[in-house]
Amino acid sequence: MTLRLRVQETEQIHAHVSRAYPEEGCGVLLGWDRGDAREVARAVPIQNQHEDSKGNRYLIAPEQFLAAEREARDAGLDVVGFFHSHPDHPARPSAFDLEHAWPFYSYMIVCVEHGRATDMRAWRLAEDRSGFEPETLEVLSDGTPGQGGDRGA
Numbered sequence: 001m002t003l004r005l006r007v008q009e010t011e012q013i014h015a016h017v018s019r020a021y022p023e024e025g026c027g028v029l030l031g032w033d034r035g036d037a038r039e040v041a042r043a044v045p046i047q048n049q050h051e052d053s054k055g056n057r058y059l060i061a062p063e064q065f066l067a068a069e070r071e072a073r074d075a076g077l078d079v080v081g082f083f084h085s086h087p088d089h090p091a092r093p094s095a096f097d098l099e100h101a102w103p104f105y106s107y108m109i110v111c112v113e114h115g116r117a118t119d120m121r122a123w124r125l126a127e128d129r130s131g132f133e134p135e136t137l138e139v140l141s142d143g144t145p146g147q148g149g150d151r152g153a
C-alpha cells in the first residue's frame with residue numbers, strides 16, 4: 001500500500017507536531033482511497049485531548065473526529081487516516097498505538113526530536129490486528145495527488 005501526500009500537507013503536519021512538542025500532536029488525514037494507493041488531500045490538525053499523558057499519548061475526541069468527517073464529506077473526501085507525533089521517540093507504533101488502532105486507516109507517525117520533525121512513516125493495522133504493516137510513503141514535490149475532488153483552500 002502506498003500513501004501519497006503533497007509537500008504542502010507534509011509541511012503543515014510537521015508544523016503542527018513541532019508546535020505540540022514536547023507533547024504529542026495529532027490530526028486527521030482526508031483524501032481518497034483508490035485501492036492500490038491512498039492520497040491525502042488535506043491534513044486536519046487536532047488539539048491533543050489526552051487528559052494526563054500528552055507526552056506519550058494522544059486522544060482525538062469523538063466530536064473532533066465527527067467534525068473532521070463532516071469536513072471530509074463537504075469537500076468530497078474521506079477520512080483515510082490519522083497522524084500523530086512521537087516526541088524524541090522513533091516513528092514506529094507503540095503498544096498504545098496498536099491497542100487503539102482501527103482497521104482500514106493509515107497511521108502516520110512523525111518523530112520529533114528537540115522540536116523538529118526528523119522522520120515520518122506510515123502504518124496500517126494488519127488484518128489479524130497483531131501488529132502494523134508499513135505503508136510506502138510518497139511525498140509529491142509539486143502538483144496535485146490524483147484528480148477529481150475538491151482540493152480546498
Ligand SMILES: [Zn+2]
Binds near residue numbers: 085097109
Ligand atoms: Zn504513537
